[in-house]
Amino acid sequence: MRSRTRPEATMSGPDFIPAAVRARLRDLRLDGRRATGGHGFGQHRSRSRGAGLEFAQYRAYEPGDELRQVDWKLYARSDRFFVREAERDSPLTAWVLVDTSASMAQGDAARSGWNRLDLARGLAACAFELALRQGDQFGFAAIGGDGLHLVPAGAGPRQRDRCLLGLHALRSGGGWPDEGRLRPLWERIGPGHLVLVLSDGFDEACIGLMEKLSAARREVMHLQLLTAEERDFPFRGGHRFRDPESGEERVTDAPSARAAFLAEFTDARRRQHARLAAAGIRSDVAWLDEPMDLPLRRLLAPGAAERA
Known part of the structure; x- marks a missing residue:
């Protein structure tokens, strides 16, 4: 199993950002290839x-x-x-879209009591903090079994607090809603806006939404939230695997299944990354056992836009 930098053990109160991560955010900035002149001043x-x-x-x-x-x-x-x-x-208008479907409740033994949705909250809070520091507008949307919940774009500390309250209310459950329930997104997210999607990337409808947003001149970035167990497959003996959304179960001998699983999983991630890159979408992976600023740093690094 590959070793990883130990993530911060505690969150920083109600804002989801550990103090050490907050300090490292100082040299990060949200940036869009399609940023254009408009109302007000940003960075x-x-x-x-x-x-x-x-x-x-x-x-x-x-x-x-x-x-x-x-x-x-x-x-x-x-x-x-x-x-x-x-x-x-x-100024930039940034949106954070959080997948709240049932699979986002998945955690693993590498970090007890921590799951994909917890990581999504932390990453979203970091994005809000960056936008606030830059003087940008930002909004928030949760997409899952309960449909679509929106916090319209705004600016300033009060807007940050509204978005954090939205993060506190998040619960995972159900599947990805049908396209009709997502129509309000198109009324809010305008051409040239920056969209950060936080999802495990397992729903085809989620990938399709990102492709449509990018084709409609929205600047789309994706962080795929995955567990350390999906990366390393450390299981021993007989093991029962259950799909949290369909309920389907599969029992297998873990050691004998490890090589095939890792090969298939790696290939699936590679194909998804290539598909998103072909649509002009920047993408990277956020692992549950790494500090949350690391995937943001990879995604927002200079030259990341050109590599997509």
């Missing part, structure tokens, strides 16, 4: 020019320019007025 470069935060070029002063944009040091050297022009920073 995402657009092609428009204005009084943003990052220097782009000098130009000659024109009547109506704000005096604070004048470079007075350059004036002292040249006796001419020049204005520092910057690339305007555009």
